[in-house]
Amino acid sequence: MKITVVGAGNVGATCADVLAYKEVANQVVLLDIKEGIAEGKALDIWQKAPIDLYDTRTIGATNDYSKTADSDVVVITSGLPRKPGMSRDDLISTNANIVRSVTENVVKHSPNAIIIVVSNPLDVMTYCAHITSKMPRTKVIGMAGILDTARYRAFLAEEINCSPKDIQAVLMGGHGDTMVPLPRYTTVAGIPVTELVAKDKLDAIVNRTINGGGELVKLMGTSAWYAPGSAAAQMVEAIVKDQRRIFPVCMKLEGEYGIDNCYLGVPVVLGKNGVEKIIELKLNDEEKALLEVSRQKVSEVMQALDTMTAAAK
Ligand SMILES: NC(=O)C1=CN([C@@H]2O[C@H](COP(=O)(O)OP(=O)(O)OC[C@H]3O[C@@H](n4cnc5c(N)ncnc54)[C@H](O)[C@@H]3O)[C@@H](O)[C@H]2O)C=CC1
Numbered sequence: 001m002k003i004t005v006v007g008a009g010n011v012g013a014t015c016a017d018v019l020a021y022k023e024v025a026n027q028v029v030l031l032d033i034k035e036g037i038a039e040g041k042a043l044d045i046w047q048k049a050p051i052d053l054y055d056t057r058t059i060g061a062t063n064d065y066s067k068t069a070d071s072d073v074v075v076i077t078s079g080l081p082r083k084p085g086m087s088r089d090d091l092i093s094t095n096a097n098i099v100r101s102v103t104e105n106v107v108k109h110s111p112n113a114i115i116i117v118v119s120n121p122l123d124v125m126t127y128c129a130h131i132t133s134k135m136p137r138t139k140v141i142g143m144a145g146i147l148d149t150a151r152y153r154a155f156l157a158e159e160i161n162c163s164p165k166d167i168q169a170v171l172m173g174g175h176g177d178t179m180v181p182l183p184r185y186t187t188v189a190g191i192p193v194t195e196l197v198a199k200d201k202l203d204a205i206v207n208r209t210i211n212g213g214g215e216l217v218k219l220m221g222t223s224a225w226y227a228p229g230s231a232a233a234q235m236v237e238a239i240v241k242d243q244r245r246i247f248p249v250c251m252k253l254e255g256e257y258g259i260d261n262c263y264l265g266v267p268v269v270l271g272k273n274g275v276e277k278i279i280e281l282k283l284n285d286e287e288k289a290l291l292e293v294s295r296q297k298v299s300e301v302m303q304a305l306d307t308m309t310a311a312a313k
């Protein structure tokens with residue numbers, strides 16, 4: 001198995017490191033446009049192999065896509081991260097150009113790869129990669145839901161003072177202020193979360209989750225990478241090992257949840273073909289209304305991308 005990670009910055013290098021450490025594939029190629037950075041980080045990860053005892057070979061490339069040829073999965077992390085005061089949507093024009101050209105190169109050299117997009121604004125960059133690739137919607141998907149759910153689970157574990165391993169949750173919608181955490185579908189070792197956490201505390205945790213990315217940007221001056229890198233690696237692992245794990249994943253909806261032609265996070269079964277199945281939850285009216293707000297917001301940004309693309313022609 002061969003995995004390529006495009007973008008050897010904070011998220012991409014972390015993802016490559018986790019893939020190697022967990023021996024998800026025997027080869028991981030890290031590619032960046034900045035001279036030498038991917039080669040250096042790939043070499044550094046390889047030199048950690050005798051210490052951490054893994055045999056995944058990590059290889060770096062400066063914009064040389066021939067080294068990525070015939071990858072099984074490609075993770076796209078190339079693009080600007082936001083700075084304090086910015087929204088993810090502010091990154092759209094720069095990152096769309098990057099994601100478009102990267103996707104063209106990826107598809108040229110690895111026509112059968114499953115593509116996982118990480119660059120922001122996530123939902124619209126998944127749209128951009130999907131239409132550029134001309135591949136089925138089940139094979140061009142975005143990572144955000146695992147990260148957002150992990151933040152929610154970590155905050156809950158802190159509040160309950162229990163292991164995060166025992167918290168199961170699902171979250172839907174866009175990766176932004178309109179994401180839709182679902183306390184009704186959150187359990188702690190099988191116990192509904194509402195039996196363990198008071199409503200006001202749960203509301204505060206949901207709110208902190210929605211602003212989880214921004215909290216870190218404010219603290220660090222750039223966005224997060226440890227949890228995002230691991231989250232993308234977890235999607236790769238589910239695909240490469242055909243685990244059929246159930247995760248929230250961003251993809252094009254074609255009628256599911258009554259939504260057409262919009263890229264949103266929904267729970268799916270992830271396996272060797274990418275998305276094997278979309279799970280349609282029976283949302284209540286309140287949850288449906290929140291998802292509709294998310295749909296409107298993502299659709300607006302998709303339209304903004306369409307306008308930009310048309311103007312550039
Ligand atoms: N979906 C999600 O949940 C998350 C998304 N992100 C997004 O991931 C992206 C990367 O974030 P970081 O790694 O922190 O940024 P970074 O600045 O550390 O790394 C980005 C890398 O992309 C490279 N790059 C730029 N243009 C390229 C091109 N055409 N080809 C190849 N490489 C190129 C840069 O040289 C840089 O090394 C950002 O857009 C950020 O907003 C970050 C965290 C979570």
Ligand SMILES: O=C([O-])CC(=O)C(=O)O
Nearest residue numbers: 082088120213214223224
């Ligand atoms: O907040 C950002 O810009 C990066 C990101 O998507 C996240 O960490 O959730």
